Amino acid sequence: MQVRTSLPMEREPCVLALGNFDGVHLGHRKLLLHGFEQAVVLGVGLDVLIFEPHPLKVLFPERGVKLLSSTQERLQYMEELGVHTVYHLPFTLEMANTSPEEFVEKILLPLGVMHVVVGFNYSFGAQGKGNPELLQALGHKHGFGVSVLQAQTIDGRVISSSSIRKAILQGDIQLASSLLGHLPCLRGTVIHGEERGRILGYPTANILTSDDFLIPKRGVYAIWSLIDGRRVLGMMNIGMKPTFHEMYDTVVEVHFFDFDGNLYEKEITVFIEARLRDERKFDGVNELLKQLDKDCSTAKAVLNQTRDR
Ligand SMILES: Cc1cc2nc3c(=O)[nH]c(=O)nc-3n(C[C@H](O)[C@H](O)[C@H](O)COP(=O)(O)O)c2cc1C
Ligand SMILES: Nc1ncnc2c1ncn2[C@@H]1O[C@H](COP(=O)(O)OP(=O)(O)OP(=O)(O)O)[C@@H](O)[C@H]1O
Incomplete structure (x- = not known):
């Protein structure tokens, strides 16, 4: 697996999964699995774009968000799953102020996206104004496909990094493990x-x-x-x-x-x-x-x- 810290010089056709992937939980895995299926159909690799630091740390430093996994662990899980390239880009205030349209034009298009996979609750661009529907519209405009995965649940609970953090803080290791899919x-x-x-x-x-x-x-x-x-x-x-x-x-x-x-x-x-x-x-x-x-x-x-x- 390649890890790149800047955009490629030339577009390299790919399927791209977007999100933070803290903990690489079962919802993330389902999303990546869907990405692999699309990648096989299109004959390209599955790439992932993640930001460092975690955007919540830049956007809401006062919340003092504590993470489930280090970048190294996230990368390790992604390598084990067979991801082709991880773009590991800096999350700056400038990035935080990028509009959804600019995000697509300045980041996604230069990456060579043929297809993008996101979850139902994915948000992007300044003030989190971009949502999966807008991404689909922008994909239509620029000629790439967008899959939006429905919420993955276990026993009626939506799997999310924040719900896993909550379970761990409450000492509910059984629940955390079942949502993570690992310890x-x-x-x-x-x-x-x-x-x-x-x-x-x-x-x-x-x-x-x-x-x-x-x-x-x-x-x-x-x-x-x-x-x-x-x-x-x-x-x-x-x-x-x-x-x-x-x-x-x-x-x-x-x-x-x-x-x-x-x-x-x-x-x-x-x-x-x-x-x-x-x-x-x-x-x-x-x-x-x-x-x-x-x-x-x-x-x-x-x-x-x-x-x-
Ligand atoms: C499995 C385990 C359970 C422990 N449970 C308690 C506890 O309930 N109450 C407590 O005061 N200390 C507890 N301790 C901490 C011990 O007081 C501590 O290990 C001991 O003071 C030696 O650590 P130290 O050398 O750093 O002082 C526990 C330690 C271990 C390893
Ligand atoms: N349970 C889920 N079902 C489907 N997609 C999901 C699920 N959880 C996250 N995703 C998607 O996976 C990608 C990465 O998720 P991300 O880490 O951003 O969200 P999260 O796990 O919901 O975290 P948080 O709780 O911090 O919002 C995003 O596109 C997100 O929408």
């Missing part, structure tokens, strides 16, 4: 913690995440990671360690089972299988340890059930 994950660098964990018999890797990404609701989770190519199971706490502190910044810490390597400074990705419980304040270390023993058994049972996924 939610967290990534970051392992840093030094208070080093109490190893004394307790539950050493933890403290993970420093980037401010751009969404952190799930506080609580305890069954997780796994790939460390040096090996799937290592574990349990994660996202919280403020109320047993030890009145007030503390939220930390993400993972205890891996059957693992004793040095993870400091390593970048790790944690795949979240299930939420086990809320974080609690215990009456001392012994009570906490009893609960950690139980969490360990519960997490192992959950992870064993999902091992073959």
Whole structure:
């Protein structure tokens, strides 16, 4: 797959899918699948246009939108799906002020679009004034086709990046996974913690995440990671360690089972299988340890059930 950060010198005929694709969820996958079908019919590749930063971050910085996936992950999913070229263009205020007509003339036509695929709720151009109907009209004028995909739903719920973010913030990992079609994950660098964990018999890797990404609701989770190519199971706490502190910044810490390597400074990705419980304040270390023993058994049972996924 090619990744390009500017428009091509010459038009290269393509089918183009448009959107942000944060999380590359099942709705996005359905859209891309439709794009592939069109691409096969037209004998060209399927390309995708995404912007960086995510337009919401530029348009509404005050909302502090947190993302489900990094650009690298979005690109990886697209490569796995067989996308030919991803145009990864900067989203500037100038781009935000481009009218729908200009967007088509200055971006889509130079890309060589023969056909464009968008979802029912796609908006484009200044103040989001362009909608799928306008895109179809502009396609008619300039000679490219436009497919508009109906809303993809699961159990009557429309799949969207925002609904998945909401589920993760509420700790509903099952719902988030079913809408995503894959497990939610967290990534970051392992840093030094208070080093109490190893004394307790539950050493933890403290993970420093980037401010751009969404952190799930506080609580305890069954997780796994790939460390040096090996799937290592574990349990994660996202919280403020109320047993030890009145007030503390939220930390993400993972205890891996059957693992004793040095993870400091390593970048790790944690795949979240299930939420086990809320974080609690215990009456001392012994009570906490009893609960950690139980969490360990519960997490192992959950992870064993999902091992073959
Ligand atoms: C799976 C798991 C569950 C945890 N649950 C709680 C909890 O409910 N309440 C709490 O105060 N601390 C909880 N902790 C955090 C421990 O207090 C923390 O791991 C311990 O203080 C060691 O971390 P440190 O070395 O960074 O201090 C949990 C930790 C893990 C790994
Ligand atoms: N459930 C869905 N069914 C069909 N198309 C979808 C669905 N969700 C998104 N799309 C389409 O996929 C493309 C990329 O989606 P985009 O990431 O912009 O939207 P989204 O997932 O709805 O995100 P958000 O919730 O942030 O609006 C767009 O063309 C969008 O219309």
